[in-house]
Amino acid sequence: MSQSYDRGTIEDFGRWKEFSAGMWAWIFHKFSGWVLIGYLFTHIAVLSTATQSGTMYTQTIRGLESLAIVRVLEVGLLAVAVFHILNGVRLLFVDLGVGLEAQDKSFYASLVVSAAIVIASVPTFLAGAF
Amino acid sequence: MAEHYSSFEYKGTRWFLQRITAVFLIGVLAFHFMLLHFVNHAAEVTFLGTQARMQQVGYFGTMIAFLVTATFHGVNGVYNALVNQGLSGTRKTTVKWVLIVASGVLIVQGIRTALYMAGIIA
Numbered sequence: 001m002s003q004s005y006d007r008g009t010i011e012d013f014g015r016w017k018e019f020s021a022g023m024w025a026w027i028f029h030k031f032s033g034w035v036l037i038g039y040l041f042t043h044i045a046v047l048s049t050a051t052q053s054g055t056m057y058t059q060t061i062r063g064l065e066s067l068a069i070v071r072v073l074e075v076g077l078l079a080v081a082v083f084h085i086l087n088g089v090r091l092l093f094v095d096l097g098v099g100l101e102a103q104d105k106s107f108y109a110s111l112v113v114s115a116a117i118v119i120a121s122v123p124t125f126l127a128g129a130f
Numbered sequence: 131m132a133e134h135y136s137s138f139e140y141k142g143t144r145w146f147l148q149r150i151t152a153v154f155l156i157g158v159l160a161f162h163f164m165l166l167h168f169v170n171h172a173a174e175v176t177f178l179g180t181q182a183r184m185q186q187v188g189y190f191g192t193m194i195a196f197l198v199t200a201t202f203h204g205v206n207g208v209y210n211a212l213v214n215q216g217l218s219g220t221r222k223t224t225v226k227w228v229l230i231v232a233s234g235v236l237i238v239q240g241i242r243t244a245l246y247m248a249g250i251i252a
Binding site for chain 2: 030033034036037040041044047048050051054055057058061062065066074078081085088089091092095121124125127128
């Protein structure tokens with residue numbers, strides 16, 4: 001028999017201390033999704049310099065990569081991308097009916113693995129930036 | 131057992147495509163990050179290096195598929211998120227068409243850029 005739980009609306013962010021793991025997963029997945037689609041439009045705009053000239057493309061990429069703030073933002077991009085991928089795998093399993101009972105634990109695992117991958121990647125992403 | 135929950139219309143076409151594109155994107159997005167941040171560092175990217183990669187048919191095709199699936203998955207995700215927030219009526223129709231046009235522009239510009247990168251048009 002199915003059960004439902006009235007945890008109130010997730011949009012009522014003022015009661016964030018009462019949010020469950022699944023609600024945080026929902027918020028983080030939506031947030032990371034918005035960041036990624038915003039970045040996709042920006043990314044194509046930057047790469048479009050290739051339609052002007054090869055030199056402009058190279059100078060634009062190298063100019064952006066020479067800015068420390070861009071390197072730091074790239075670490076942020078990696079963080080949201082890795083979390084979105086891992087939580088997306090979690091959602092696919094849940095949609096297949098696998099692991100629904102452990103969905104809170106798999107959310108925590110997504111966070112821990114995302115953090116580990118991002119921390120391990122920091123030296124590569126920030127090499128030569130400062 | 132807890133009830134089945136999905137924010138999508140269960141077994142609808144867009145529900146299915148969102149998941150199929152997700153499976154594809156898991157692999158390709160990870161590959162993209164690995165190739166352009168760990169194998170080739172982003173700070174060392176040059177047009178000639180990009181062109182050498184884009185002139186490989188398999189890589190070119192993968193990047194076009196990446197563009198199209200990422201655009202669908204992302205824009206469809208945005209649409210679903212807005213519908214979840216209560217978007218309806220004329221505003222829903224307007225938002226739907228704005229997102230469709232934005233997707234079309236992004237895909238056309240992305241393919242055009244890819245053709246320049248591969249040296250097919252110059």
